[in-house]
Amino acid sequence: MLVRAAVLRRGRAVSALFAMIVAAAVATAMLNLYVDVQAKLRREFRNYGANIVVVGTDGASLPANALAHVDSVLAGRGIAAPFGLVVARTGDGQPIVVAGTDFERVKQLDKWWSVSAWPTIPTSRAEDAREMGHPESSPALIGVRALAAVAPNNQTFDLSFQGHILHVTPAGTVQTGAAEDSRIYISLADFVAWTGVQPSTIEVAASGSPEEVAGIMNQLTQAIPAGDVRPVRQIMEGEARVLGKTRSTLLAAAALIILTAALCVLSTLMGWVFDRRRDFAIMKALGASGRVLNGFFAAEAAVIGATGALIGFVVGIGIAAWIGRVNFHAPVVPRWSVLPVVLAGSMAVTLLSAILPISLLRRVQPAVILRGE
Amino acid sequence: MFVRLVYESFRRQKRRKLLAGAAITLGVTVATAMIAVATDIGDKINRELRTIGANLVVTPQEDSLDVEIGGVSLKPPTDGAFLSEADLPKIKGIFWHNNITGFAPMLPVNAVIERNGKPLDVTLLGTYFAKQISFGTDQFTTGVRSTYPWWKVSGAWPEDSSRDVLMGERLASRLDAKPGNEITLAGQQLQVSGILSTGGAEDDEVVVPLGLAQGILGRPDAVKRVYVSALTKPEDAFARRDPKSLSGAIYDRWYCSPYPQSIAFQLAEAIPHSHAEQIRQVAQNEGAVLTRIEGLIFLITLAALFSSALAVSAAMATAIFERRAEVGLMKALGAGKLAVASIFFAEATLLALIGGFVGFGVGSVLAHQIGHSIFNSEISIPPVLLPVILAIAVIVTFAGSAAAIRRAVGLDPVFALRGEL
Numbered sequence: 001m002l003v004r005a006a007v008l009r010r011g012r013a014v015s016a017l018f019a020m021i022v023a024a025a026v027a028t029a030m031l032n033l034y035v036d037v038q039a040k041l042r043r044e045f046r047n048y049g050a051n052i053v054v055v056g057t058d059g060a061s062l063p064a065n066a067l068a069h070v071d072s073v074l075a076g077r078g079i080a081a082p083f084g085l086v087v088a089r090t091g092d093g094q095p096i097v098v099a100g101t102d103f104e105r106v107k108q109l110d111k112w113w114s115v116s117a118w119p120t121i122p123t124s125r126a127e128d129a130r131e132m133g134h135p136e137s138s139p140a141l142i143g144v145r146a147l148a149a150v151a152p153n154n155q156t157f158d159l160s161f162q163g164h165i166l167h168v169t170p171a172g173t174v175q176t177g178a179a180e181d182s183r184i185y186i187s188l189a190d191f192v193a194w195t196g197v198q199p200s201t202i203e204v205a206a207s208g209s210p211e212e213v214a215g216i217m218n219q220l221t222q223a224i225p226a227g228d229v230r231p232v233r234q235i236m237e238g239e240a241r242v243l244g245k246t247r248s249t250l251l252a253a254a255a256l257i258i259l260t261a262a263l264c265v266l267s268t269l270m271g272w273v274f275d276r277r278r279d280f281a282i283m284k285a286l287g288a289s290g291r292v293l294n295g296f297f298a299a300e301a302a303v304i305g306a307t308g309a310l311i312g313f314v315v316g317i318g319i320a321a322w323i324g325r326v327n328f329h330a331p332v333v334p335r336w337s338v339l340p341v342v343l344a345g346s347m348a349v350t351l352l353s354a355i356l357p358i359s360l361l362r363r364v365q366p367a368v369i370l371r372g373e
Numbered sequence: 374m375f376v377r378l379v380y381e382s383f384r385r386q387k388r389r390k391l392l393a394g395a396a397i398t399l400g401v402t403v404a405t406a407m408i409a410v411a412t413d414i415g416d417k418i419n420r421e422l423r424t425i426g427a428n429l430v431v432t433p434q435e436d437s438l439d440v441e442i443g444g445v446s447l448k449p450p451t452d453g454a455f456l457s458e459a460d461l462p463k464i465k466g467i468f469w470h471n472n473i474t475g476f477a478p479m480l481p482v483n484a485v486i487e488r489n490g491k492p493l494d495v496t497l498l499g500t501y502f503a504k505q506i507s508f509g510t511d512q513f514t515t516g517v518r519s520t521y522p523w524w525k526v527s528g529a530w531p532e533d534s535s536r537d538v539l540m541g542e543r544l545a546s547r548l549d550a551k552p553g554n555e556i557t558l559a560g561q562q563l564q565v566s567g568i569l570s571t572g573g574a575e576d577d578e579v580v581v582p583l584g585l586a587q588g589i590l591g592r593p594d595a596v597k598r599v600y601v602s603a604l605t606k607p608e609d610a611f612a613r614r615d616p617k618s619l620s621g622a623i624y625d626r627w628y629c630s631p632y633p634q635s636i637a638f639q640l641a642e643a644i645p646h647s648h649a650e651q652i653r654q655v656a657q658n659e660g661a662v663l664t665r666i667e668g669l670i671f672l673i674t675l676a677a678l679f680s681s682a683l684a685v686s687a688a689m690a691t692a693i694f695e696r697r698a699e700v701g702l703m704k705a706l707g708a709g710k711l712a713v714a715s716i717f718f719a720e721a722t723l724l725a726l727i728g729g730f731v732g733f734g735v736g737s738v739l740a741h742q743i744g745h746s747i748f749n750s751e752i753s754i755p756p757v758l759l760p761v762i763l764a765i766a767v768i769v770t771f772a773g774s775a776a777a778i779r780r781a782v783g784l785d786p787v788f789a790l791r792g793e794l
Contacts, residue, residue: 019687026680030673037669044665048425048658085442095440095448112653149438177430177652182439233572237523238425245421246666248747249410250673256403256739257677264684267396271691319676327668 017304019268020346023261024312028342029319030254036332037250038243040324042207045239046078049110050203052217054227061198062227069223070202073216078206081105082199084191088161088184090150097183098159100191100199103141109205113180115141117172119187137167138194141185144175150184159184166194202227210240262349269304269353273297280361281369290362297354305350309343316342379719389692394728396688400681401732401766402739407677408762409740409754414670417748418663419604423474424522427600428656429637431456431649446481446496455595458583460644462508464601467639469631472604475519477501478596480586486579487557488548495544496578497558499586504533517580520602521571528552528567533582537566541576559589601640601649605633607660678765685766686773693717693777701786710782717781721774722767729766733759 054070056062061084070080084100103118119139137156147170151157156169166186174180192198206216213236220229283293317334324332361369383390433454440448456478464476480499485492501516516533517524529552531537538558540550545568550556554565558579569580587593606612612632619627628635633651640649651657703713737754744752 015687015690019683022680022683026676029676033669033673041662041665044662045658047661049654087440087442087447094438096438097440097442110654112657114653146438176654177650177656178654179439179441182441231572233523234426234521238422241424242418242421242662242666245418245747246669249414249670249743252743252747253407253410253670253673253677256406257673257680260399260403260677260684261680263396263399264680264687267392267684267691268687271695275695323669323672327665327672 013272013304016265016269016272017308019265020304020308020350021312021315023258023265023349024309024342024346025315025319026261026312027258027345028313028316028338029323030250030257031338031341032317032320032332032335033323034247034250034254035335035338036320036324038209038247040328040330040332041243041246042209042239043330044328045235045243046205046207047111048235048239049112050081050205051213051232051235051239052204052206052220052229053232054202054204054220054224054229056200057226057228059200060226061200062202062224064198066224066227067199067202070204070220073219073223074204074206077208077212077216078204079105079108080202080204081109082188083201083203084188084195084197084199085201086161086195086197088159088166091158094149096146096150096159097179098161098191099183099185100188100195100197101185102188103185106185109203110176112176114175115172116174119171137169138186138190139171140168141172141174142170143181143183143185144173145181146184147173161195164194166190210236258345262345265308265346265349266353269301269350270357273301273354273357274361277361277369280358281366285366285370293362294355294358297358298351301350301354302347305347306343308350309346312346313339313342375716375719378716379723382716382720383723389695390724393688393692394724397685397725397728397766397770398732398735400685400769401729401762402736403677403681404765405733405736405754405758405762406739406743407674408758409737409752410743411667411670411674412755413744413752415663415667416604417744417750417752418666419659420474420750421748422659422662423520423602423604425655425659426523426652427477427520427602428605428633428652428659429601429603429640429649430652431599431601431640431644431647433597434646434648436648446483453597454646455592455597456599456644456647458587458594458596460647461596461599462506463643464599464640465506465508465511465513467636467643468629469603469636469639472631472636474602474604475515476599476601477515477517477520478583478599480583480590480595480597482586482590484559484579484589486548488550493548497586497589498575498578498580499583500580501583502530502533504583520600523571524575525570526567527570528565531566531582534584535566535582536561536585537564537582538585539567539569539580540565541578541580542568542570543576544578561589599644600652601636603633603636604631605636605656605659606631607664608632608634608657682769682773685769689721689770689773690777693774693781697781697784700781700784701788704782704784704786713782714778717774717778718771721770725767725770726763728770729763732766733762736762 054062054066067080067082074080081102086098087095088098090096106113107118119141142151151170154170156167159166159168168184168186174185188199204220206213208216217229217231280293283296320332324330433456435454437448437453440446458478461476461478464470464473467473477500482497482499484495484497486495503514503516503518505512505514518530526539531539538556550565550568552565552567556563556565569575583596587595611627612630612634614627616624616627616635616638628638633656637649637651641647700713740752740754744750
């Protein structure tokens with residue numbers, strides 16, 4: 001009987017189902033985005049670079065295995081780059097800050113560095129040459145302000161640190177608008193061989209929620225007792241604020257949209273049920289009890305609600321994935337936990353929109369309805 | 374006759390009209406609120422992003438190289454060139470002065486601190502905390518309290534004209550200093566008004582009012598660099614062009630766009646002998662974050678518009694479908710298709726206009742509420758939005774009714790009156 005009722009009144013049933021699908025799809029997409037956008041935006045914020053720094057206590061160097069410890073703590077949940085810093089002298093005795101680092105890591109950590117050309121390090125060859133007593137010149141990344149002072153014509157120059165001389169060839173320039181512009185960056189291997197100083201700072205960009213980052217900081221403190229692990233508050237607080245505000249805006253938008261969609265379903269379905277008051281009256285006139293009638297209409301509504309919710313869920317996942325691809329260049333992962341919420345919500349709305357008109361009609365005599373008054 | 378038909382239809386079918394009107398009002402409310410939020414979100418998030426710190430820095434043009442490790446300057450502080458403090462208010466005189474949310478001058482000075490008889494070398498940082506500055510008739514307050522909101526002070530912030538200082542927390546714990554303690558700094562008796570925690574190099578420094586640092590350095594009016602917080606537009610290929618290579622109207626367009634580059638260019642113009650540059654870590658990334666969030670809200674606004682259009686259409690279709698007996702009667706009495714359709718369209722327009730006006734009002738209130746509760750600031754609603762919203766409401770209502778009206782008009786009056794589809 002249910003099936004035949006649906007088939008006979010195809011037009012109206014289809015439009016009710018359509019409204020349900022749209023509402024469920026919109027709700028699914030919004031809930032999915034709401035859950036996933038946090039993670040997506042956090043990834044954007046990791047482009048700001050390090051949110052944790054590990055420095056040697058009181059300016060001392062970190063132990064040689066510190067970077068390995070950091071990498072094992074991170075286990076793919078971020079990126080870390082070591083920095084060793086000394087003040088060296090140029091040929092004419094001017095002091096200049098020289099930093100040793102791992103260019104491959106810095107490239108991923110500090111994406112805002114505007115670099116003309118990254119130095120390529122032919123590690124084995126350079127080390128061979130050094131062992132044989134023919135010090136090769138080290139390729140270096142020169143800060144734009146330092147360049148004018150040390151190598152205005154891009155020529156090879158010498159740096160001295162505690163009597164040790166290093167030949168440096170400018171490979172490219174770096175511009176950041178901050179302290180980096182006045183520095184010279186060479187590879188960590190060259191730096192350690194030249195100065196004998198181990199890196200004193202490890203910058204860490206840890207990904208994840210504030211709790212996960214706090215957990216990583218705890219593990220780092222335990223793994224490197226000789227180091228001081230500090231959060232970069234500037235980045236962490238800015239991130240938390242912007243994410244919080246975006247999330248609240250999204251929540252407000254989601255609430256508005258879901259409300260509209262639910263009301264759309266409610267009005268369509270109520271219209272549909274009202275439209276069928278003749279069926280209702282005939283059934284009642286033929287002796288159907290109130291409970292049977294309620295059950296009949298409720299079951300119909302539930303079928304529409306469930307079907308609409310399921311189809312809508314699939315469509316909604318598609319919409320969320322599309323928004324993710326267009327805006328974040330990464331698909332939004334489907335959250336199955338959204339499904340029961342959408343399903344329950346849909347059923348509740350459809351049942352409500354079936355029960356409301358029925359309870360109104362129940363009080364009316366079938367004869368009145370059948371006469372069309 | 375036509376007017377009377379429409380009027381009576383509204384008078385006698387109050388319930389149905391109210392239902393359809395409510396749907397339109399709700400749809401327009403959601404649309405207005407979402408459009409208002411979407412047009413303003415860029416500005417709001419931009420202001421939130423300013424909490425990450427200054428995005429521009431102004432330095433002396435002919436400065437010597439910084440020799441700085443971990444925020445500690447290793448070069449004689451009198452070395453190199455300085456900016457003049459008297460020029461700073463001119464920052465508020467540039468073309469994009471409304472986009473400058475704040476600035477803070479910095480003057481690092483090396484000094485010896487004495488406490489309990491032990492001398493210790495420290496870096497002093499002279500700056501503005503919350504300084505009253507006037508430029509022309511403009512009054513404004515600026516300093517680190519607005520440009521660096523993550524600086525936390527336990528105790529009290531010093532007055533800019535006072536001789537009170539802030540002590541970095543790591544330095545304070547080494548010296549065992551507390552708010553209210555007296556310290557001897559470069560031979561002067563000063564009071565620690567608060568302990569500063571920043572998570573950065575300042576934790577090992579003493580932050581003092583600018584005038585005090587200038588006095589210790591012996592160079593009144595000197596400033597080493599100025600950090601400027603400005604609301605900027607994400608950089609694009611046009612922004613990266615060299616202003617010297619542009620000419621005429623193209624140069625004007627570059628100059629009058631709030632790119633980090635053009636604001637830096639104007640800052641360097643305003644302050645004599647200076648060089649201004651974007652701090653790439655902040656400036657580059659905020660463009661990316663801003664673009665993402667704006668894009669997200671834009672797409673969601675589209676979804677909101679779509680779902681409210683659908684709600685309005687559904688309500689209109691239901692309302693008209695219920696009236697097919699009426700259509701049958703009119704047709705049986707000799708009304709043409711056009712006459713019937715025009716009655717329905719007139720009713721739909723009227724409903725759309727009423728619903729549109731009410732919805733716009735409610736939506737504006739809603740947008741204000743969202744602005745207040747989330748961003749603590751007004752969301753401005755451009756007046757031009759009203760005609761746009763009304764036009765959209767009428768079009769959507771028309772579109773939603775069209776199919777239902779066509780079906781109703783196409784019905785055979787005999788079937789319609791008998792109540793068979």
